[in-house]
Amino acid sequence: MLFSDIIIGPIKSRRLGRSLGVNLLHQTAKICSFDCIYCECGLNFRADSHQPSRDEVQRAVEQKMVELTEKGEGIDVITFAGNGEPTTHRDFPAIIDDIVALRDRYFPEARISVLSNATMIWKQEVRDALAKVDNNIQKLDSAIDETVKVINQPQGRYSVAKVIEDMRRFEGEVIVQTLFLRGEVNGVRVDNTTEEEVSAWIEALKVIQPKEVMLYSLDRKTPYDTLYKVEGDELQVIADRVEALGIKTQVTK
Numbered sequence: 256m257l258f259s260d261i262i263i264g265p266i267k268s269r270r271l272g273r274s275l276g277v278n279l280l281h282q283t284a285k286i287c288s289f290d291c292i293y294c295e296c297g298l299n300f301r302a303d304s305h306q307p308s309r310d311e312v313q314r315a316v317e318q319k320m321v322e323l324t325e326k327g328e329g330i331d332v333i334t335f336a337g338n339g340e341p342t343t344h345r346d347f348p349a350i351i352d353d354i355v356a357l358r359d360r361y362f363p364e365a366r367i368s369v370l371s372n373a374t375m376i377w378k379q380e381v382r383d384a385l386a387k388v389d390n391n392i393q394k395l396d397s398a399i400d401e402t403v404k405v406i407n408q409p410q411g412r413y414s415v416a417k418v419i420e421d422m423r424r425f426e427g428e429v430i431v432q433t434l435f436l437r438g439e440v441n442g443v444r445v446d447n448t449t450e451e452e453v454s455a456w457i458e459a460l461k462v463i464q465p466k467e468v469m470l471y472s473l474d475r476k477t478p479y480d481t482l483y484k485v486e487g488d489e490l491q492v493i494a495d496r497v498e499a500l501g502i503k504t505q506v507t508k
């Protein structure tokens with residue numbers, strides 16, 4: 256499922272409330288710095304397609320906000336998500352400034368969320384931009400490099416240790432999101448719920464000290480039909496171990 260526009264919704268998000276989505280990526284291609292085996296947009300593919308410019312994003316968001324205001328409709332959150340990784344957009348920092356200004360003008364109560372896979376947080380300008388949003392949500396599906404290679408399929412260099420260190424540098428102003436799943440892909444077994452996995456992930460959280468951890472599992476169709484959802488009760492058992500560290504959790508069942 257690809258998002259066919261810059262604007263998504265508003266839709267009811269399971270985790271964030273009534274959300275106005277902003278897609279900074281190509282509208283007829285999915286190009287991401289990860290290629291997660293569970294991605295609801297499908298696996299990466301290139302197409303002759305246009306990536307919206309900063310001006311196009313600004314205009315589209317303002318037009319939608321004017322429309323919602325005229326209809327008397329509210330939003331809880333503006334969410335950067337879409338057909339790939341939003342922080343890879345060349346003008347991501349400037350776009351964040353634009354959207355903060357529009358939020359302040361039209362929906363000052365709304366929060367701004369960025370759903371990111373953490374592959375660009377090594378860049379200071381990306382980190383500075385993320386410091387301006389309310390929910391800086393960064394993906395960490397495993398704290399073991401070999402597992403990340405299978406689940407997230409990074410398209411460039413990726414090191415769990417480096418990502419953990421970069422997340423720690425947010426000094427608590429970060430939410431970690433983790434998708435738990437089991438199954439098999441191309442003959443390789445995958446399961447990030449084993450004791451080895453969960454222990455390593457919890458050790459990473461102790462270093463990162465996020466303000467919150469979001470745990471969830473599969474909800475929509477994935478590119479592989481050999482992947483299985485981890486049920487809410489089991490997610491809750493993992494969440495309880497995080498809560499024991501004094502870190503707030505949110506389990507999406």
Ligand code: SF4
Pocket residue numbers: 287288289290291293294295296337338339340371372
């Ligand atoms: S990081 Fe998000 S958009 Fe990118 S492949 Fe993974 S699930 Fe899809």
